Amino acid sequence: MDLVVITGPTASGKTAYAVSYAKKYNGEIINADSMQVYKYMDIGTAKPTMEEREGIPHHMLDICEPNEIFSVATYCEMAHKCIKDVTKRGKLPVLVGGTGLYIDSVVNYITFSDIPSNKEYCDLLYNEAHYNGNEYIYNKLQIIDKEAADKIEVNDTRRIVRALEVYHTTGKTITWHKENSRSIPSPYNATMYAFDFDRSVLYDRINRRVDVMIENGLVDEVKKLVEMGVTKDCTSMQGIGYKEILMYLDGLISFDSAVEMIKQGSRRYAKRQLTWFRANKKINWIIPEV
Numbered sequence: 001m002d003l004v005v006i007t008g009p010t011a012s013g014k015t016a017y018a019v020s021y022a023k024k025y026n027g028e029i030i031n032a033d034s035m036q037v038y039k040y041m042d043i044g045t046a047k048p049t050m051e052e053r054e055g056i057p058h059h060m061l062d063i064c065e066p067n068e069i070f071s072v073a074t075y076c077e078m079a080h081k082c083i084k085d086v087t088k089r090g091k092l093p094v095l096v097g098g099t100g101l102y103i104d105s106v107v108n109y110i111t112f113s114d115i116p117s118n119k120e121y122c123d124l125l126y127n128e129a130h131y132n133g134n135e136y137i138y139n140k141l142q143i144i145d146k147e148a149a150d151k152i153e154v155n156d157t158r159r160i161v162r163a164l165e166v167y168h169t170t171g172k173t174i175t176w177h178k179e180n181s182r183s184i185p186s187p188y189n190a191t192m193y194a195f196d197f198d199r200s201v202l203y204d205r206i207n208r209r210v211d212v213m214i215e216n217g218l219v220d221e222v223k224k225l226v227e228m229g230v231t232k233d234c235t236s237m238q239g240i241g242y243k244e245i246l247m248y249l250d251g252l253i254s255f256d257s258a259v260e261m262i263k264q265g266s267r268r269y270a271k272r273q274l275t276w277f278r279a280n281k282k283i284n285w286i287i288p289e290v
Helices: 014-024 072-088 100-107 118-134 134-144 157-170 172-179 200-215 220-226 240-251 255-278
Strands: 002-007 026-032 093-097 187-194 282-286
Touching: 002 014, 002 100, 026 072, 026 282, 072 093, 072 100, 093 100, 100 255, 134 157, 134 187, 134 255, 157 172, 157 220, 200 220, 200 255, 220 240, 240 255
Parallel strands: 002 093, 002 187, 026 093, 187 282
Antiparallel strands: none
């Protein structure tokens, strides 16, 4: 089954290229961005507008509420069905986004075993994070499973807790479980592309994108989410852009500080994305003309 993947760091131009590619090769786009799955979160996630989609069908956008927990296992299950459906209709599935975990899990057809939850242990970890800070439990994960920790944001409490829970419950790391879940051969003949910019050019694009998000109403978007009852503890609100604006609205930092923190966080995220993608030897790198 043919599958095209278009990925790369944030603000690298994936959306425009993917739309152009889909128009040329009779394709439909399947989202592979972990933040764009959430409804009502458009500006801060750089979700493509209807105008930007240029009539090309986009799947896996706006599929869950901002206060829902959406796992990579759920994403993969839905993405596989979507790819199959697009293929059945004679179209080319084009997987587009910058979430490396989502992309690798789909392309490599990783299956996720049902490791039972240990509520008592999870509650303990959440309490530790609350009283000692996320770095406290993140450092625990660094010790037992550095590979997993390096792929998780320090502020992503849910994924840190899950990785520690898996180890506590089974005696084996979540990295081990993922490696051993690749027993089923992938049905995909995947062609993968990623964008690579000079670092200074990429950082300039990121800074400009953040400025546009602010101009387009990111602060109002966050205010509306808060009015809907979406709290800072929700995974969706831990995304770059949302947590900083929340801090500003709570009076913890100034507006200018929030904007600068979003730019800095986005630049750091782009750096981690590039590290992840460069480890993938299947990727064909595209160096755009500047």
